[in-house]
Amino acid sequence: METQSEFGLSPKEKKELYYLLLKCRMFDERFRKLFRAGRFAGTYFSAVGQEATSVVPTYKLLPQDFIGPAHRELGCNIVRSPLKVIAAQIYARANSPDKGLSHPCHYGYKPSNIITPASTVAGQTVLAVGVALAYKIRKEPYVALAFVGEGGTAMGPWYEAINFAAVHKLPIVFIVQNNLWGESVPARLVGAFEDFSHRADGVGMPGVSIDGNNVLEVWQTAASAISCARRGEGPTLIEMKTYRWYGHSEIDPADYRPKEEVEYWKKRDPIAAYEKYLMDNKKLTLEDKKKFEEQIDKEIDEAVEYAEAADYGPAEWVLGDVYADFKAGAPDRP
């Protein structure tokens, strides 16, 4: 039996990582079904296919480390937040951390140090730079992770963020999830190169492109960049090539994509590949998997029950949380 850690992960940790990936996938597939069954309002943004890019870098972060998500970082929340909290956020009920004020899948939870995202993409990368700056000013050994899709890297603020982080060697890691599509716009119309890690070249930051569907490659690259940042050696940009199996949200049939492309990427499922690796190396059994699935199913059931049992918040909550020290004006309309 393997006792020494390989890739910096013990056998137990490797299994735990599998469990988290599986949990992310199962939760996601369940919520797609719940949306189609009309169980919650708005829409649902699936991250199926690109789980490794968010679950894996988040695994083993310190609680003080900060996450600036884009809007498909279910995985970060799966690792750091209770499922009940995630479900309640999607249902926009009174027990959601945002009280139902934000938007489905704009997950954030203060105890997990994950900021609820704005929908203006790349915005949170700038916030994450600010958090990293605070850590640097206070000489604290913490890091920030900033997530963005390849689409968001075309935004001006993104350059301002990576440039400033590079200049000051801030403790931050930029993760670019290149899933080939920014809603319906293909990556070839966003960058004049195959590898979005080239975005780092112009600012003097190390950039690396990796297979975002290879769990162990993601782990090694992210862990090394994170410890580099933690040691004060500066930021890294990691492009993780991956794929979004479904539409931008559940109301998007994604029929702008060639069928062959979708099929190709479904065969490169990050979780199935990792599972095969673990089983081939006798680190996971079918029995383990079955046990995990049962456990996760039960936890998801409880989370859904928790969300559905709650009411929407009272209408007066609309006027709360605008300022700390006074309430917004009560409406004088009939």
Place this chain on the structure above:
Amino acid sequence: MGRVITYIDAITEALDQEMARDERVFLIGEDIGLYGGVFKATKGLQKKYGEYRVIDSPISENLIVGSGVGAALAGMRPVPEIQFADFVSPAMDQIIQQAAKIRYRTGGAWSVPLVVRICCGGDVGGGLYHSQMNEAWFVHCPGLKVVMPSNPYDAKGLLLAAIRDPDPVLYFEHKRLYRSLKAEVPEGDYTVPIGPAEVKKTGKDMTIAAYALMLVWAMEAAEKLEKEGISCEVIDMKTLLPIDKQTILESVKKTGKALLLQEAPKTAGVMAEISAIITEEVFDYLDAPVMRLAGLDVPPIPFAPPYEKFYLPTVDRILKKARQLKAY
């Protein structure tokens, strides 16, 4: 008589004292460190506090404000500077989609104790890109607070209050007032509360509401009008969001007439809102239509000196408008 200092020195002193008192406070902006600011508002501070408390940023306004928002989330008290109000537009996303919305979108879990100092205003020959008054953009964004001092005492007190406020405050400082105004300012610590307006002069014939440079000109005009037998009550709004309705409405109920002054273009400016509030809430007390005197509806402010004078609601124009309102 106590110590007399300028408006800009009051700002520098507030920053200095608060940085000494609270190590969470840091400044970030263009030319603020080595150079001490293009107007010298941050003179000497980098030398005193080091380059990570007074950070010379690249030309990246979105980053200047956004890194402040992020650092505020991480428990700091950032005071980013926008060198000219005209340059705030690249930072709009961070101000409006992040700073203003974070408390709300997190159900009150996170707050953004941030002060963005914005140097604004005309009558300095600054031309089209160094004179803008764009406060109205932000007054339309609940979640922000917007303040604009008109004198050295308020400049220091409002800045200290803003830095200690738990929510994002846009602190507009008028460059025309930097060195043209001197007044008594306490050397020690004090705050001017965010919210309340102040009656600067009592009167009975009309209420004049204004802020920043327009307030200074309103006071000058009111003195002249007094000699003509027109008695004006002058209100310094100071805080534009949230609006202190009460002080304005009480005054208009007493005088029955309102003249609202604004340096920014007239259409959809702050005074359009004040006018609406007055007509909605105290219509029965009005003896005349609410009148506004504002900048022109052009992309402000044109450069050539006679153009700038033509644009501005000068003291002469205030006098004319006030006489017109008195005669109504």
